[in-house]
Amino acid sequence: MLYYEANKNVEITQDKWSYGEEVHKISGQNSFWQIIFGLEMYTGCVLHRAMIQFTPPDRYATIGKKAARAECTAPPDSILGRLGKEEAMADQTGKSKTYSYDYEDYENGKKAETMLEEILADPEFPGLEELIIGGWGGEYEESCQAILDGIAANVDRFSHITKLFIGDMDYEVCEVSWIMQGNYSNLWKAMPQLKELTIKGSTNLELGVIEHDNLESLTIICGGLGKDVIEEIAKAKLPNLQKLLLYIGVEDYGFDGDAETVRELLSVSDFPKLTYLGITDSEIQDELTAVVLESKYMQQITTLDLSNGTLTDKGGQLLVEKLPGCPGLEKLDVHYHYLSDEIMGKLKKLPIAVDVSEQLEAERWNGELWYNAMLTE
Numbered sequence: 001m002l003y004y005e006a007n008k009n010v011e012i013t014q015d016k017w018s019y020g021e022e023v024h025k026i027s028g029q030n031s032f033w034q035i036i037f038g039l040e041m042y043t044g045c046v047l048h049r050a051m052i053q054f055t056p057p058d059r060y061a062t063i064g065k066k067a068a069r070a071e072c073t074a075p076p077d078s079i080l081g082r083l084g085k086e087e088a089m090a091d092q093t094g095k096s097k098t099y100s101y102d103y104e105d106y107e108n109g110k111k112a113e114t115m116l117e118e119i120l121a122d123p124e125f126p127g128l129e130e131l132i133i134g135g136w137g138g139e140y141e142e143s144c145q146a147i148l149d150g151i152a153a154n155v156d157r158f159s160h161i162t163k164l165f166i167g168d169m170d171y172e173v174c175e176v177s178w179i180m181q182g183n184y185s186n187l188w189k190a191m192p193q194l195k196e197l198t199i200k201g202s203t204n205l206e207l208g209v210i211e212h213d214n215l216e217s218l219t220i221i222c223g224g225l226g227k228d229v230i231e232e233i234a235k236a237k238l239p240n241l242q243k244l245l246l247y248i249g250v251e252d253y254g255f256d257g258d259a260e261t262v263r264e265l266l267s268v269s270d271f272p273k274l275t276y277l278g279i280t281d282s283e284i285q286d287e288l289t290a291v292v293l294e295s296k297y298m299q300q301i302t303t304l305d306l307s308n309g310t311l312t313d314k315g316g317q318l319l320v321e322k323l324p325g326c327p328g329l330e331k332l333d334v335h336y337h338y339l340s341d342e343i344m345g346k347l348k349k350l351p352i353a354v355d356v357s358e359q360l361e362a363e364r365w366n367g368e369l370w371y372n373a374m375l376t377e
Contacts, residue, residue, distance in 0.1 A: 095128045095129050095130065096128065096129065096130035096132060097124060097125070097128050097131065098132040098133075098134055099115055099118065099131075099132070099133055100134025100135050100169070101115065101135050101136060102135065102173070103173075106137035106138045111136065111137045111138060111146070112136040112137065112142065112143070112145070112147050113146045113150075115133070115136050115137070116146060116147050116150035119131075120154065125157075128161065129161065129162050130161070130163035130164075130165075130196075131158075131161045132168050133164075133167065133168065134168045134169050135169045139169070139173070139178075139179050139180055139201075140179070140180065141180065143181060144166055144181060144182045145182035147166070148166075148182045148183065148184060148186070149186070151186075151187060151190050151191065152186035152189075152190040155190045158191055159190075159191060159192055160193060161193065161194060162193050162194060162195045162196065163194075163197075164191065164197050164198070165198040165200070166198070166199055166200070167181065167198075167199060167201045167221075168198075168200060169200070174201075175223075176200060176201055176221065176222055176223050176375060176377070177202075177203065177222065177224060177249075177254060177376070177377050178201075178203065179200060179201025179202075179203060180203050180204055181201045181202060181203055181204050182206070183206040183208060184199075184205075184206065184208060185206065185207070185209065186208075188208075188209075188212045192212075192213075192214065194214060195216045195217065196216060196217040197215060198220075198221070199219070199222075200220075200221040200222070201221075201222055202220065202223070202224060202225050202226060202229065202249070203254065205222075205226065205229055206228075206229070207229055207232040207236075208232065209235075210238065211236070211238075212237070212238055213239060214240060215240065215241055216240055216242045216243065217241070217244075217245075217276075218233070218238070218241060218243070218244055219278075220247060221247050222247050222375075223249045223253035223254060223281075223375055223377055224248075224249030224252070224253035224256075225246060225247060225249055225255055226256055227255075227256045227257035230246070230257060230261055230262070231264075231265075233246075233269065234264060234265045234269045235269075236269065237270075238271060239271075240273055241271045241273060241274055242273050242274060242276060243276035243278075244274060244276070244277055245276070245278035245280065245305060246278060247280055248282040248284075248288065248309075249281055249282065249283075249375070249376060250282075250283045250376050251283070258284070258287075259288055259290075262279060262291050262292075263291045266291065266292065266295035271297075274297055274301060275302045276301060276302070276305065277295075277297050277301045277303070277305065278303075278307075278333075279291075279292055280305055280307050280308045281307075281373045281374055281375050282309040282310065283310050283373050284310070285306060285309030285310045285312075285337075285373070286310070286312055286314045286315035286318075287315075288306070288309070289311065289315035290318055292304070293318055293319070293322045299328065300328060301326075301329065302330040303330065303331045303332075304326075304331070304332050304333070305333040306319075306332075306333065306334050307334055307335045307336055307337070307374075308335070308373060308374035308375060309336070309337070309374070310338060310371035311334055311339060312337075312339065313339060316334075316337075316339045316340075316347065317343060319332065319334070319347060320343065320346045320350075323352070324350070329352055330353060331352060331353040331355075332347065332350070334355065334356055335356065335357040336357075336374045337356065337358065338359075338361070338362060338371055339356065339359060341359075344359065
């Protein structure tokens with residue numbers, strides 16, 4: 001089951017849904033789905049049916065603040081034949097649910113403590129594989145610590161969860177650098193079956209001593225990742241980690257390290273099964289590109305993600321020169337960048353999949369050129 005948000009009357013078309021001039025892509029598993037949208041309006045509930053084409057990588061979209069719910073059912077056989085049944089049904093196999101409060105809920109007394117109570121009381125919860133926490137009410141001034149503490153205090157109730165996302169909200173709910181996170185120290189032992197952990201927001205974020213035998217994916221999405229958190233990851237014992245994706249961010253919103261901080265991370269850490277390395281969303285992306293290319297992980301990863309930052313031709317030329325020496329690499333993602341057409345062309349000629357979409361131009365201000373990372377505030 002997928003959850004979306006809407007606060008306006010939404011027109012649904014063949015491959016997009018929109019209102020006014022603004023179009024919001026819905027993403028998922030490259031599949032068509034029969035969708036029932038229940039849009040909560042002031043006048044009641046309005047239902048819409050439509051065929052929607054999903055595009056990767058996320059399964060969630062936000063187009064406003066009022067809650068709406070979409071239920072996925074199997075695509076018709078005619079579409080299954082075109083896509084392949086296994087691919088089209090991929091998003092149906094895992095049981096996922098999002099718990100989220102909006103501002104109105106918060107004004108009515110809802111908060112992290114009540115969300116935990118509602119999760120534990122939900123009859124669907126024991127059958128879930130993926131738990132997604134959206135807004136917990138007043139997330140810009142109150143942390144999610146009550147939820148984290150509640151998980152640790154109810155180990156037997158949460159031990160079945162394999163995927164956890166805490167902070168799945170867009171800027172209309174709370175801008176990423178204002179999300180008050182918490183201390184995850186007790187989470188590692190409380191969720192022994194956890195395979196994927198995604199955290200959005202880095203304010204007050206602490207990971208503690210990280211030891212987990214089954215975690216395969218760790219993603220932190222933020223406008224600025226603190227040096228202390230990076231050092232905690234460097235010391236982590238994650239023997240089965242396959243994907244590490246970090247939004248480094250900018251100094252103004254929490255990144256208090258430098259290129260040497262990332263160099264230390266890649267040097268000290270020991271992730272023998274890592275195949276996806278993402279060091280993204282940085283205002284020093286060229287410097288970090290040089291650091292990453294010198295790391296030991298370049299000889300084992302299959303995907304290198306340097307997207308969403310201020311990558312220019314300086315870093316791009318390094319990629320052109322160094323990547324041919326990485327025989328195991330299959331994909332390079334540098335979307336959202338400041339590369340020239342010439343360097344983009346050279347990267348496209350590499351014998352791997354390359355994403356160089358979203359080419360940007362530096363902004364000139366007071367005689368200076370300004371380059372901005374994608375996600376900051």
